[in-house]
Amino acid sequence: KAGVTQTxxxxxxxxxxxxxxxxxxxxxxxxVSWYQQTPGxxxxxxxxxxxxxxxxxxxxxxxxxxxxxxxxxxxMNVSTLELGDxxxxxCASSLYFTVPTDTQYFGPGTxxxxx
Amino acid sequence: AQKVTQAQTEISVVEKEDVTLDCVYETRDTTYxxxxxxxxxxxELVFLIRRNSFDEQNEISGRYSWNFQKSTSSFNFxxxxxxxxxxxxxxxxLSGVSGGSYIPTFGRGxxxxxxx
Numbered sequence: 001k002a003g004v005t006q007t008x009x010x011x012x013x014x015x016x017x018x019x020x021x022x023x024x025x026x027x028x029x030x031x032v033s034w035y036q037q038t039p040g041x042x043x044x045x046x047x048x049x050x051x052x053x054x055x056x057x058x059x060x061x062x063x064x065x066x067x068x069x070x071x072x073x074x075x076m077n078v079s080t081l082e083l084g085d086x087x088x089x090x091c092a093s094s095l096y097f098t099v100p101t102d103t104q105y106f107g108p109g110t111x112x113x114x115x
Numbered sequence: 116a117q118k119v120t121q122a123q124t125e126i127s128v129v130e131k132e133d134v135t136l137d138c139v140y141e142t143r144d145t146t147y148x149x150x151x152x153x154x155x156x157x158x159e160l161v162f163l164i165r166r167n168s169f170d171e172q173n174e175i176s177g178r179y180s181w182n183f184q185k186s187t188s189s190f191n192f193x194x195x196x197x198x199x200x201x202x203x204x205x206x207x208x209l210s211g212v213s214g215g216s217y218i219p220t221f222g223r224g225x226x227x228x229x230x231x
Contacts, residue, residue, distance in 0.1 A: 043224070
């Protein structure tokens with residue numbers, strides 16, 4: 001069974017640009033969560049999508065948005081990039097809507113560098 | 116608000132040594148879940164264990180063991196006879212209910228380096 005895949009793996013952008021990251025969950029999984037990992041703030045929850053609806057949202061500005069498609073694939077978008085958006089963005093999938101009893105499986109992440 | 120503290124930023128040991136990674140948490144929820152994840156250099160987090168707040172039984176899985184103590188709000192992780200392949204960053208996480216949903220909070224991670 002293929003794991004969670006994220007594309008691209010590496011990305012370099014400049015301030016003010018926007019970026020779209022993609023995540024394909026494990027086959028059969030319907031929930032996709034996004035996390036940001038930075039040296040300064042650590043690992044932080046961004047948002048979660050289940051059945052094409054955003055179910056949970058972390059404490060991030062509106063520049064961070066996402067969506068989920070009918071095949072459960074998800075994209076996250078960051079508009080008007082700032083230097084502080086440089087991070088490893090991790091995607092995780094699980095069978096159902098995130099409850100702690102449902103194990104999340106993580107992808108390898110997308111390393112975003114904002115210059 | 117919930118909080119997870121991993122006071123050890125980095126631990127360096129020699130292979131075959133035992134090592135304990137500390138995790139202290141804060142939450143007002145009576146029902147919550149605690150987790151440990153491993154992040155190898157490749158980047159993806161790997162789930163290791165989950166424990167709910169009503170289950171204080173310690174758990175052992177091979178060389179890994181976990182000690183959950185509600186009285187001290189701690190959920191420590193011990194690796195016995197460490198190996199080079201154990202080198203990674205380990206995260207402790209807490210999921211409590213926030214507005215009816217479970218939002219995970221992670222500690223800052225402990226980088227474990229196992230030298231041959």
